[in-house]
Amino acid sequence: MTKLQLAANLSKEMKAQGIKFNRDKAEDFIDAITNSIDEILAKDRGILVSNFGKFKIFRTSSKIITSPRGDGKKFFMPPTDIIRWHPAPQTRIKGGSEEVSDDDWQKMKTDIAAKKFDFGPDLVATATNLTSEKPPRKNPNEVNIVVNNFGQANYFDDDSSPLCRFARRVFQLMEKLCAKKFQIIPHKQYSLIIFSTGGNEISEQKIPIVSHQIISQKIETLAKTRGDNVSQILTPQGKTLVVEKV
Numbered sequence: 001m002t003k004l005q006l007a008a009n010l011s012k013e014m015k016a017q018g019i020k021f022n023r024d025k026a027e028d029f030i031d032a033i034t035n036s037i038d039e040i041l042a043k044d045r046g047i048l049v050s051n052f053g054k055f056k057i058f059r060t061s062s063k064i065i066t067s068p069r070g071d072g073k074k075f076f077m078p079p080t081d082i083i084r085w086h087p088a089p090q091t092r093i094k095g096g097s098e099e100v101s102d103d104d105w106q107k108m109k110t111d112i113a114a115k116k117f118d119f120g121p122d123l124v125a126t127a128t129n130l131t132s133e134k135p136p137r138k139n140p141n142e143v144n145i146v147v148n149n150f151g152q153a154n155y156f157d158d159d160s161s162p163l164c165r166f167a168r169r170v171f172q173l174m175e176k177l178c179a180k181k182f183q184i185i186p187h188k189q190y191s192l193i194i195f196s197t198g199g200n201e202i203s204e205q206k207i208p209i210v211s212h213q214i215i216s217q218k219i220e221t222l223a224k225t226r227g228d229n230v231s232q233i234l235t236p237q238g239k240t241l242v243v244e245k246v
Helices: 005-014 023-044 089-094 102-113 121-129 164-176 211-226
Strands: 046-049 051-062 064-065 074-077 081-086 143-147 179-188 190-197 200-208 229-235 239-242
Touching: 023 046, 023 051, 023 143, 074 200, 074 211, 081 089, 089 179, 143 164, 164 190, 164 211, 190 211, 200 211, 211 229, 211 239
Parallel strands: none
Antiparallel strands: 046 051, 051 081, 064 074, 081 143, 179 190, 179 239, 190 200, 229 239
């Protein structure tokens, strides 16, 4: 159902209740409701609508993902906010889904084990571990909506994230190489981390260009807490971050 269809249905229901409510007013009403939900979720990270359900924001940790294009490239995914909707019992009954039958479950196991579906090596590998018992249904009506919350920088404080561990390793490598300075220089397909002392290059490492900005921001934050000198140089490919040991 689209927004226009929802507005038409809402207008029809209102008229059935003896309330004058045309489609334009219904659309404005829907916009007001959704905008209010957005604002409340951004502020309180949760909202309860009686007899309908509960919206709540959960944060997933950062991780390294593989490109869906099948080229094997790895990318850094920062911590992500996920909105989950838990329907009220009345809503769950009205919009309940059917459980997978035993025959469909067995067929699905056979097809996955035979690699009839291109789910990737990780999921196919788990097919051998499938038991004859169907997994319990946690919540068949739960809806996950991914929200990339780049406006907040709380994930910079997550010391256990791959981003933090990588940033710390950069500074550890700087100490190990006895380097006085390193630069993170963006290129077309990758970024270079170049360690140097007295103008002489000691070592370099490549990182995916897609991770350049998020890694540079984290390293800049850590460098400032260490008291190192931090500067930036604007290039056609992006900003070069320069960190010098004091």
